[in-house]
Amino acid sequence: MAVTVRLPTQLRDAVGGASAVEAEGATVGEALESVFAQHGELRERLYQDGGLRRFVNVYLGGEDIRFLDGLDTALPAGAELTILPAVAGG
Amino acid sequence: MAAKQLKCRECATEYPLEARYVCSRCFGPLEVGYEHARAVDVGEVRRRIQGGPQNMWRYHDFLPLAGAQPRTRTGLPAGCTPLIRADRLAERLGIRELWVKNDAHNPTHSFKDRVVSVAATRARELGFDTLACASTGNLANSVAAHGAALGMASYVLIPADLEEQKVLATGVYGTNVVKVRGNYDDVNRLCTELSGDRENWAFVNINMRPYYAEGSKTVAYEIVEQLGWELPDRCVVPIASGSLYTKIAKGFGEFIDVGLVDGELPTMNGAQATGCSPVAKAYDAGQDFCRPVKPSTIAKSLAIGNPADGPYALDLARMTGGSIDAVSDEEIRAGIRLLAETTGIFTETAGGVTTATLAKLAERGDIGADERVVLVITGDGLKTLDAVRDSFTAHEVDASIESFEASFAGSVPA
Numbered sequence: 001m002a003v004t005v006r007l008p009t010q011l012r013d014a015v016g017g018a019s020a021v022e023a024e025g026a027t028v029g030e031a032l033e034s035v036f037a038q039h040g041e042l043r044e045r046l047y048q049d050g051g052l053r054r055f056v057n058v059y060l061g062g063e064d065i066r067f068l069d070g071l072d073t074a075l076p077a078g079a080e081l082t083i084l085p086a087v088a089g090g
Numbered sequence: 091m092a093a094k095q096l097k098c099r100e101c102a103t104e105y106p107l108e109a110r111y112v113c114s115r116c117f118g119p120l121e122v123g124y125e126h127a128r129a130v131d132v133g134e135v136r137r138r139i140q141g142g143p144q145n146m147w148r149y150h151d152f153l154p155l156a157g158a159q160p161r162t163r164t165g166l167p168a169g170c171t172p173l174i175r176a177d178r179l180a181e182r183l184g185i186r187e188l189w190v191k192n193d194a195h196n197p198t199h200s201f202k203d204r205v206v207s208v209a210a211t212r213a214r215e216l217g218f219d220t221l222a223c224a225s226t227g228n229l230a231n232s233v234a235a236h237g238a239a240l241g242m243a244s245y246v247l248i249p250a251d252l253e254e255q256k257v258l259a260t261g262v263y264g265t266n267v268v269k270v271r272g273n274y275d276d277v278n279r280l281c282t283e284l285s286g287d288r289e290n291w292a293f294v295n296i297n298m299r300p301y302y303a304e305g306s307k308t309v310a311y312e313i314v315e316q317l318g319w320e321l322p323d324r325c326v327v328p329i330a331s332g333s334l335y336t337k338i339a340k341g342f343g344e345f346i347d348v349g350l351v352d353g354e355l356p357t358m359n360g361a362q363a364t365g366c367s368p369v370a371k372a373y374d375a376g377q378d379f380c381r382p383v384k385p386s387t388i389a390k391s392l393a394i395g396n397p398a399d400g401p402y403a404l405d406l407a408r409m410t411g412g413s414i415d416a417v418s419d420e421e422i423r424a425g426i427r428l429l430a431e432t433t434g435i436f437t438e439t440a441g442g443v444t445t446a447t448l449a450k451l452a453e454r455g456d457i458g459a460d461e462r463v464v465l466v467i468t469g470d471g472l473k474t475l476d477a478v479r480d481s482f483t484a485h486e487v488d489a490s491i492e493s494f495e496a497s498f499a500g501s502v503p504a
Contacts, residue, residue, distance in 0.1 A: 055100070088295065
């Protein structure tokens with residue numbers, strides 16, 4: 001399943017400056033794995049102990065995946081994932 | 091300035107003091123780090139503060155600004171709000187010594203003027219000409235007003251269902267009011283995305299967040315100074331993102347470290363509305379992280395379902411022997427009335443949350459018989475009038491003595 005993963009400015013240096021990358025996967029976790037396969041540096045920056053770091057938010061169509069099934073959330077074809085820092089606001 | 095760098099709270103990576111809020115390595119929040127020397131002559135430092143302006147710039151040495159102390163007769167200086175001894179409320183709740191820090195006394199009637207003052211001043215130092223924010227209302231008021239006072243363009247993004255009073259009190263300043271169809275967390279997500287693309291905009295609570303957050307420390311500095319350079323035993327503070335709650339403790343800690351006051355950090359109690367209580371729920375469950383929630387409460391200024399400083403708020407409550415409690419909308423309304431009837435202070439729903447939480451702590455027996463307690467009131471009741479609508483009845487009479495007496499039959503002394 002081809003999906004688009006949009007990256008925040010803080011991560012774009014790891015992918016040569018692009019604001020989005022293409023990924024493959026049936027779930028959020030699989031899609032991220034396919035991104036890490038191309039851009040290995042991103043794994044350490046986004047993951048800790050096999051899961052998302054606590055200050056990383058991932059959204060599917062504007063919804064925080066923690067309100068869905070987390071990394072197991074199923075992805076429809078053409079889905080767009082957005083990764084953002086969680087420390088904003090307040 | 092004494093501020094030396096931005097430092098990641100998670101992995102300690104350091105960055106220069108620029109418009110940056112998140113660690114590139116681990117996404118942790120950046121915080122301003124200082125090199126404060128322990129005061130050699132405490133009296134001299136205290137006198138210098140006391141000789142400063144009657145606003146928060148008297149604590150300029152403890153804020154992350156590069157330039158000289160901002161001019162105090164320009165802009166929109168915040169702070170130096172009243173600390174009122176609340177004996178009638180204390181008596182009602184069975185507390186020995188209770189003080190109310192009334193931050194509704196700021197230029198736009200909430201504590202947000204403190205954080206915006208620092209963020210806007212730092213934004214100018216860094217060369218920005220436009221202010222922006224994601225807001226639950228009070229911040230929108232403050233950013234719009236500061237933009238007007240400083241001659242900076244501003245964009246305020248708010249949830250579309252915000253209280254009318256807060257929207258009107260924002261638009262009047264000539265800002266760009268953007269009502270986002272969604273809740274605060276949606277607004278915040280949009281602003282986080284926008285901040286990556288609008289590099290000439292200073293989003294006070296996003297790319298300027300490390301500086302912004304420092305403004306809240308001045309609440310603690312003032313409490314210490316107003317208590318005659320002494321610490322309270324306990325503070326009750328509302329929690330939305332957890333930034334105010336944790337930075338008040340940082341402020342106390344800095345004054346202790348520098349030697350301006352002796353003692354330990356106060357017990358820190360956090361207050362949330364049950365309808366948006368991710369931090370209180372995590373506290374109850376013994377967790378060190380917050381699971382986001384979808385807010386549903388009348389306390390809209392506290393309606394942040396995904397609190398950025400939640401983990402640090404949990405640490406602080408546990409470290410100081412405090413707690414994080416939640417109160418229902420009904421208790422919030424009762425809290426507003428209780429504060430108003432016993433102190434003459436009319437607070438918004440967030441203050442109802444804080445007052446109701448104080449009442450809950452007192453009822454539960456958490457407050458010791460010899461404690462000095464400070465209740466932090468963050469905003470003005472005129473901003474959330476719906477919370478008190480239909481909570482009392484007025485007497486409508488003809489303009490005659492007879493009609494007046496008939497209305498008060500039996501209750502007016504002969």
